[in-house]
Amino acid sequence: DGGITQSPKYLFRKEGQNVTLSCEQNLNHDAMYWYRQDPGQGLRLIYYSQIVNDFQKGDIAEGYSVSREKKESFPLTVTSAQKNPTAFYLCACSIGGLAGGENTGELFFGEGSRLTVL
Amino acid sequence: GDSVTQMEGPVTLSEEAFLTINCTYTATGYPSLFWYVQYPGEGLQLLLKATKADDKGSNKGFEATYRKETTSFHLEKGSVQVSDSAVYFCAPAPAYSGAGSYQLTFGKGTKLSVIP
Numbered sequence: 659d660g661g662i663t664q665s666p667k668y669l670f671r672k673e674g675q676n677v678t679l680s681c682e683q684n685l686n687h688d689a690m691y692w693y694r695q696d697p698g699q700g701l702r703l704i705y706y707s708q709i710v711n712d713f714q715k716g717d718i719a720e721g722y723s724v725s726r727e728k729k730e731s732f733p734l735t736v737t738s739a740q741k742n743p744t745a746f747y748l749c750a751c752s753i754g755g756l757a758g759g760e761n762t763g764e765l766f767f768g769e770g771s772r773l774t775v776l
Numbered sequence: 777g778d779s780v781t782q783m784e785g786p787v788t789l790s791e792e793a794f795l796t797i798n799c800t801y802t803a804t805g806y807p808s809l810f811w812y813v814q815y816p817g818e819g820l821q822l823l824l825k826a827t828k829a830d831d832k833g834s835n836k837g838f839e840a841t842y843r844k845e846t847t848s849f850h851l852e853k854g855s856v857q858v859s860d861s862a863v864y865f866c867a868p869a870p871a872y873s874g875a876g877s878y879q880l881t882f883g884k885g886t887k888l889s890v891i892p
Contacts, residue, residue, distance in 0.1 A: 699884065700865065700883060701865070701885075748820065764822055765820070765867075767812075767820040767821065770818065
Protein backbone atom coordinates (compact mmCIF):
# COMPACT_ATOMS: atom_id res chain seq x y z
CA ASP A 659 0.00 0.00 0.00
CA GLY A 660 1.20 3.50 -0.80
CA GLY A 661 1.72 5.92 2.00
CA ILE A 662 3.94 8.30 3.86
CA THR A 663 6.11 7.08 6.73
CA GLN A 664 7.75 9.11 9.46
CA SER A 665 10.40 7.83 11.84
CA PRO A 666 11.10 7.68 14.64
CA LYS A 667 7.68 8.03 16.29
CA TYR A 668 9.26 9.24 19.53
CA LEU A 669 12.64 10.87 19.94
CA PHE A 670 14.49 12.31 22.89
CA ARG A 671 17.33 14.75 22.51
CA LYS A 672 19.68 16.50 24.85
CA GLU A 673 20.03 20.25 24.54
CA GLY A 674 22.67 21.26 22.02
CA GLN A 675 22.27 18.17 19.84
CA ASN A 676 21.05 18.10 16.28
CA VAL A 677 18.47 15.48 15.37
CA THR A 678 17.10 14.34 12.01
CA LEU A 679 13.53 13.22 11.44
CA SER A 680 12.87 10.93 8.51
CA CYS A 681 9.98 11.24 6.06
CA GLU A 682 9.56 8.78 3.17
CA GLN A 683 6.67 8.48 0.71
CA ASN A 684 5.91 5.95 -2.00
CA LEU A 685 2.93 7.80 -3.45
CA ASN A 686 5.06 9.35 -6.22
CA HIS A 687 3.97 12.79 -5.06
CA ASP A 688 6.02 15.79 -6.13
CA ALA A 689 5.47 18.17 -3.21
CA MET A 690 6.43 17.47 0.41
CA TYR A 691 6.00 19.52 3.58
CA TRP A 692 7.03 19.72 7.21
CA TYR A 693 4.73 21.12 9.88
CA ARG A 694 5.19 21.65 13.57
CA GLN A 695 2.27 21.21 15.96
CA ASP A 696 2.15 22.69 19.45
CA PRO A 697 -0.82 22.52 21.82
CA GLY A 698 -3.31 25.28 21.07
CA GLN A 699 -1.35 26.60 18.07
CA GLY A 700 -2.50 24.38 15.26
CA LEU A 701 -0.08 23.57 12.46
CA ARG A 702 2.78 25.82 11.47
CA LEU A 703 4.71 25.33 8.24
CA ILE A 704 8.47 24.83 8.58
CA TYR A 705 9.65 24.01 5.05
CA TYR A 706 8.20 22.72 1.81
CA SER A 707 9.57 21.30 -1.41
CA GLN A 708 7.85 21.20 -4.77
CA ILE A 709 10.51 19.26 -6.63
CA VAL A 710 13.77 17.40 -6.08
CA ASN A 711 16.71 19.62 -5.13
CA ASP A 712 14.46 22.57 -4.37
CA PHE A 713 12.82 23.69 -1.13
CA GLN A 714 11.46 26.86 0.41
CA LYS A 715 11.13 28.25 3.90
CA GLY A 716 7.77 28.29 5.57
CA ASP A 717 6.65 30.47 8.43
CA ILE A 718 8.98 29.11 11.12
CA ALA A 719 12.13 27.86 9.33
CA GLU A 720 14.68 29.27 11.79
CA GLY A 721 16.62 26.50 13.54
CA TYR A 722 15.61 23.85 11.00
CA SER A 723 17.14 22.51 7.80
CA VAL A 724 15.94 20.13 5.08
CA SER A 725 17.16 18.39 1.97
CA ARG A 726 15.38 16.89 -1.03
CA GLU A 727 17.86 14.69 -2.83
CA LYS A 728 15.28 12.10 -3.82
CA LYS A 729 11.63 12.48 -4.75
CA GLU A 730 10.50 10.07 -2.05
CA SER A 731 12.49 11.50 0.85
CA PHE A 732 12.36 14.84 2.71
CA PRO A 733 14.31 14.64 6.01
CA LEU A 734 14.11 17.45 8.57
CA THR A 735 17.03 18.34 10.83
CA VAL A 736 16.26 20.13 14.05
CA THR A 737 19.44 21.98 14.91
CA SER A 738 20.73 23.24 18.23
CA ALA A 739 19.78 26.73 17.05
CA GLN A 740 16.09 25.90 17.46
CA LYS A 741 15.26 27.41 20.85
CA ASN A 742 12.18 25.41 21.69
CA PRO A 743 12.25 22.18 19.69
CA THR A 744 9.93 20.05 21.83
CA ALA A 745 6.89 19.49 19.60
CA PHE A 746 4.99 17.08 17.38
CA TYR A 747 6.33 17.14 13.82
CA LEU A 748 4.19 16.22 10.84
CA CYS A 749 5.34 15.45 7.31
CA ALA A 750 2.93 15.62 4.39
CA CYS A 751 2.92 15.30 0.62
CA SER A 752 0.66 16.24 -2.28
CA ILE A 753 0.22 15.30 -5.93
CA GLY A 754 2.01 17.59 -8.33
CA GLY A 755 3.88 20.79 -7.64
CA LEU A 756 1.85 23.59 -6.12
CA ALA A 757 1.55 25.42 -9.42
CA GLY A 758 0.68 22.32 -11.38
CA GLY A 759 -2.76 21.41 -12.67
CA GLU A 760 -2.54 18.01 -10.98
CA ASN A 761 -2.44 19.48 -7.51
CA THR A 762 -5.84 19.24 -5.84
CA GLY A 763 -4.70 20.93 -2.65
CA GLU A 764 -5.19 17.77 -0.60
CA LEU A 765 -2.34 16.86 1.74
CA PHE A 766 -1.47 13.31 2.80
CA PHE A 767 0.07 13.14 6.25
CA GLY A 768 2.41 10.79 8.05
CA GLU A 769 1.75 9.61 11.60
CA GLY A 770 4.05 12.22 13.10
CA SER A 771 7.21 12.27 15.20
CA ARG A 772 7.19 13.51 18.78
CA LEU A 773 10.46 15.19 19.75
CA THR A 774 11.25 15.89 23.38
CA VAL A 775 14.30 17.84 24.47
CA LEU A 776 15.57 16.81 27.88
CA GLY B 777 -2.99 36.54 2.16
CA ASP B 778 -5.42 33.71 2.68
CA SER B 779 -6.52 32.97 6.21
CA VAL B 780 -8.86 30.66 8.07
CA THR B 781 -10.80 31.36 11.25
CA GLN B 782 -11.98 28.29 13.02
CA MET B 783 -14.20 27.94 16.05
CA GLU B 784 -12.13 27.57 19.18
CA GLY B 785 -12.57 24.58 21.36
CA PRO B 786 -12.60 22.46 23.21
CA VAL B 787 -16.09 21.25 22.42
CA THR B 788 -17.65 18.61 24.65
CA LEU B 789 -20.84 16.86 23.56
CA SER B 790 -22.88 13.93 24.70
CA GLU B 791 -23.22 10.97 22.36
CA GLU B 792 -25.91 11.49 19.68
CA ALA B 793 -25.77 15.28 20.01
CA PHE B 794 -25.63 17.55 16.95
CA LEU B 795 -22.23 18.96 16.06
CA THR B 796 -21.30 22.21 14.32
CA ILE B 797 -17.75 23.48 14.02
CA ASN B 798 -17.56 26.86 12.33
CA CYS B 799 -14.96 27.75 9.73
CA THR B 800 -14.73 30.98 7.75
CA TYR B 801 -12.01 31.91 5.31
CA THR B 802 -10.53 34.93 3.62
CA ALA B 803 -9.05 34.17 0.23
CA THR B 804 -8.30 35.54 -3.17
CA GLY B 805 -10.72 33.70 -5.37
CA TYR B 806 -12.49 30.56 -4.33
CA PRO B 807 -10.04 27.83 -3.47
CA SER B 808 -10.93 24.24 -2.69
CA LEU B 809 -11.70 23.77 0.99
CA PHE B 810 -10.87 20.84 3.23
CA TRP B 811 -11.66 19.42 6.64
CA TYR B 812 -9.02 17.18 8.18
CA VAL B 813 -9.35 15.06 11.32
CA GLN B 814 -6.59 14.10 13.76
CA TYR B 815 -7.22 11.23 16.16
CA PRO B 816 -5.12 11.13 19.34
CA GLY B 817 -1.43 10.48 18.70
CA GLU B 818 -1.84 10.33 14.93
CA GLY B 819 -1.30 12.48 11.86
CA LEU B 820 -4.05 14.29 10.01
CA GLN B 821 -6.29 12.61 7.49
CA LEU B 822 -8.72 14.07 5.02
CA LEU B 823 -12.31 14.00 6.27
CA LEU B 824 -14.06 15.77 3.40
CA LYS B 825 -13.58 18.44 0.77
CA ALA B 826 -15.40 20.79 -1.59
CA THR B 827 -13.85 22.13 -4.76
CA LYS B 828 -16.25 24.92 -5.70
CA ALA B 829 -18.97 27.15 -4.34
CA ASP B 830 -22.19 25.39 -3.27
CA ASP B 831 -20.42 22.04 -3.26
CA LYS B 832 -21.20 19.81 -0.33
CA GLY B 833 -18.53 17.47 0.96
CA SER B 834 -19.58 14.49 3.03
CA ASN B 835 -17.97 11.49 4.69
CA LYS B 836 -18.66 9.28 7.75
CA GLY B 837 -21.85 11.21 8.51
CA PHE B 838 -20.07 14.58 8.47
CA GLU B 839 -21.06 17.28 6.00
CA ALA B 840 -19.84 20.75 5.03
CA THR B 841 -21.16 23.13 2.38
CA TYR B 842 -18.95 25.65 0.63
CA ARG B 843 -20.88 28.92 0.95
CA LYS B 844 -19.41 31.67 -1.20
CA GLU B 845 -21.74 34.39 0.09
CA THR B 846 -20.70 33.89 3.70
CA THR B 847 -17.17 32.55 2.92
CA SER B 848 -17.89 29.65 5.23
CA PHE B 849 -17.36 25.90 5.32
CA HIS B 850 -18.93 24.79 8.60
CA LEU B 851 -18.62 21.13 9.60
CA GLU B 852 -21.77 19.37 10.82
CA LYS B 853 -22.82 15.95 12.01
CA GLY B 854 -26.29 15.03 13.10
CA SER B 855 -25.39 12.49 15.77
CA VAL B 856 -21.87 12.25 17.13
CA GLN B 857 -20.29 9.11 18.57
CA VAL B 858 -17.53 8.62 21.12
CA SER B 859 -15.27 7.53 18.24
CA ASP B 860 -15.58 11.02 16.71
CA SER B 861 -13.48 12.44 19.54
CA ALA B 862 -10.57 14.08 17.74
CA VAL B 863 -9.18 17.43 16.60
CA TYR B 864 -10.71 18.89 13.44
CA PHE B 865 -8.87 21.28 11.12
CA CYS B 866 -10.25 23.48 8.37
CA ALA B 867 -7.94 24.43 5.49
CA PRO B 868 -8.07 26.04 2.04
CA ALA B 869 -5.96 24.75 -0.85
CA PRO B 870 -2.47 26.29 -1.08
CA ALA B 871 -2.43 29.83 -2.42
CA TYR B 872 0.26 31.55 -4.44
CA SER B 873 1.68 34.41 -2.39
CA GLY B 874 4.13 35.83 -4.93
CA ALA B 875 7.86 35.52 -5.62
CA GLY B 876 7.53 31.79 -6.19
CA SER B 877 6.17 31.18 -2.69
CA TYR B 878 2.96 29.56 -1.54
CA GLN B 879 0.85 30.02 1.54
CA LEU B 880 -0.32 26.81 3.18
CA THR B 881 -2.78 27.71 5.90
CA PHE B 882 -4.58 25.63 8.49
CA GLY B 883 -7.13 26.64 11.07
CA LYS B 884 -5.95 26.26 14.67
CA GLY B 885 -7.98 23.12 15.14
CA THR B 886 -11.03 22.37 17.27
CA LYS B 887 -10.81 19.58 19.82
CA LEU B 888 -14.01 17.57 20.12
CA SER B 889 -14.69 15.26 23.04
CA VAL B 890 -17.79 13.08 22.94
CA ILE B 891 -18.89 11.54 26.23
CA PRO B 892 -21.12 8.47 26.53
